[in-house]
Amino acid sequence: MSTLTKALIVLLTVASIFLCGIVVTYVANAENYRQKYTDLRNTAAAAKANEDNAKRQLNETIKQADQEKAKLNEVIASLLTQIGEVQAKLDAAEREKATLLQQVNSLTAITKDFFQTNDKQGQLLKNTFDELNRVQAELIKEQSDLKDTTTALIEKMAIVTTLEEKSKRLLEEKTELQDKLDQVLRQFGKTAVAPTAVTPTKDKARVAPAPVTKDLELKGRVTVVDSKNSMAEISIGAADGVKESMKFHVTRGDEFICDILILDVDTEKAVGILELVQQQPKVGDSVSTSL
Amino acid sequence: MSPDGQSRGRKITPPDNIYTIMLTVAFCVVLVAVVLVAYKCYSQYGTFFSIP
Numbered sequence: 001m002s003t004l005t006k007a008l009i010v011l012l013t014v015a016s017i018f019l020c021g022i023v024v025t026y027v028a029n030a031e032n033y034r035q036k037y038t039d040l041r042n043t044a045a046a047a048k049a050n051e052d053n054a055k056r057q058l059n060e061t062i063k064q065a066d067q068e069k070a071k072l073n074e075v076i077a078s079l080l081t082q083i084g085e086v087q088a089k090l091d092a093a094e095r096e097k098a099t100l101l102q103q104v105n106s107l108t109a110i111t112k113d114f115f116q117t118n119d120k121q122g123q124l125l126k127n128t129f130d131e132l133n134r135v136q137a138e139l140i141k142e143q144s145d146l147k148d149t150t151t152a153l154i155e156k157m158a159i160v161t162t163l164e165e166k167s168k169r170l171l172e173e174k175t176e177l178q179d180k181l182d183q184v185l186r187q188f189g190k191t192a193v194a195p196t197a198v199t200p201t202k203d204k205a206r207v208a209p210a211p212v213t214k215d216l217e218l219k220g221r222v223t224v225v226d227s228k229n230s231m232a233e234i235s236i237g238a239a240d241g242v243k244e245s246m247k248f249h250v251t252r253g254d255e256f257i258c259d260i261l262i263l264d265v266d267t268e269k270a271v272g273i274l275e276l277v278q279q280q281p282k283v284g285d286s287v288s289t290s291l
Numbered sequence: 292m293s294p295d296g297q298s299r300g301r302k303i304t305p306p307d308n309i310y311t312i313m314l315t316v317a318f319c320v321v322l323v324a325v326v327l328v329a330y331k332c333y334s335q336y337g338t339f340f341s342i343p
Contacts, residue, residue, distance in 0.1 A: 001307055009310045016317035020324035027328050032335045 136275065218242060222250060222285040223269065230274045232260055234287050237268045248272070248287040256291070257281050 220236035232250075236242055242265050250257040257279050260272040274281065332339050 001310065006310055009313055013313040013317040016321050020320045023324050024327055027331045030331070034336050 217288070217290060218248070219286065219288045220248075222281050222283055222287060225281050225283060227280060230277070231271060232274055232281055233269055233271045234260065235269060236287075237266045237270050239267050242270045246289070247275075248289060249291050250281050250285050250287050251291070252279075252282070252285050255279070257285055260287060 218236060218240060220234045220240070222232055223235050224233035226232065234242075234248060242262060244262055244265055246262045248260045248262070250260060258277040258281055259275040261275055262270050262272040264271045329339060336342075
């Protein structure tokens with residue numbers, strides 16, 4: 001065997017061992033690409049399925065979102081309509097509020113005017129009461145004067161009667177003296193001329209006939225007494241003939257209590273103010289138009 | 292490689308059987324490698340040559 005052959009055998013052996021070692025090492029450490037491919041394919045299929053599922057869910061979500069959007073749009077439209085109605089109601093309420101405020105202001109002004117008028121009327125009533133009291137005082141004074149005048153008139157009438165009797169007696173004496181004078185002068189053929197009065201005669205003063213009056217003779221009872229306001233209510237009214245400004249006398253037995261000047265008349269009752277109060281009237285006291 | 296050669300030149304040479312053994316070892320190594328590669332290919336890909 002030649003040396004070259006021997007060398008080639010050695011090299012072949014060494015190279016075979018070396019290359020086979022490398023191949024065995026590579027094959028032992030090589031990855032299983034089929035398994036890896038299968039895994040990747042499965043992973044890709046799962047990813048595809050996930051993608052499809054995600055797309056389907058996305059479509060469903062978009063569809064649900066569209067439905068929700070449509071519902072929300074309907075709700076928004078309904079709410080906008082309600083807002084419009086509420087706004088209209090609010091405007092109407094504002095207008096009504098403004099109207100009521102105007103009415104309140106008007107009523108306030110009217111009430112203020114009413115209070116002012118009431119104060120004026122109260123003052124006027126007070127002045128009227130003062131005037132009435134003054135007039136009543138004057139009336140009482142004039143009644144006293146009238147009484148004095150009546151007394152003086154009666155005295156004058158008595159004097160006139162006395163003077164008439166004197167005049168009659170003087171007339172009788174004159175007639176007698178005239179007869180005597182005529183007898184004396186007739187002896188001398190003369191007659192007396194009728195004397196002319198130096199003082200002109202006047203008509204006699206005559207008393208005017210008194211007006212014929214008739215008392216109504218209304219009688220009743222005191223039903224309510226308001227001492228605070230000096231007011232009283234009686235048990236007879238317009239049905240019995242009571243009228244405003246009529247005056248009633250309140251008596252308890254034979255005792256004069258006061259007068260009631262009627263201010264307001266109802267059908268079965270009347271209300272008046274107390275005057276000439278001698279005692280405080282009580283419920284049940286008698287009232288009448290004449291004492 | 293005969294005993295006559297050693298006696299004539301006194302040159303120490305390995306016997307020829309060693310090269311036969313080396314070739315046998317190399318063959319066995321290659322065979323084992325081929326078997327291993329074939330086993331791996333068949334077990335992993337199910338075929339020896341074609342691409343699945």
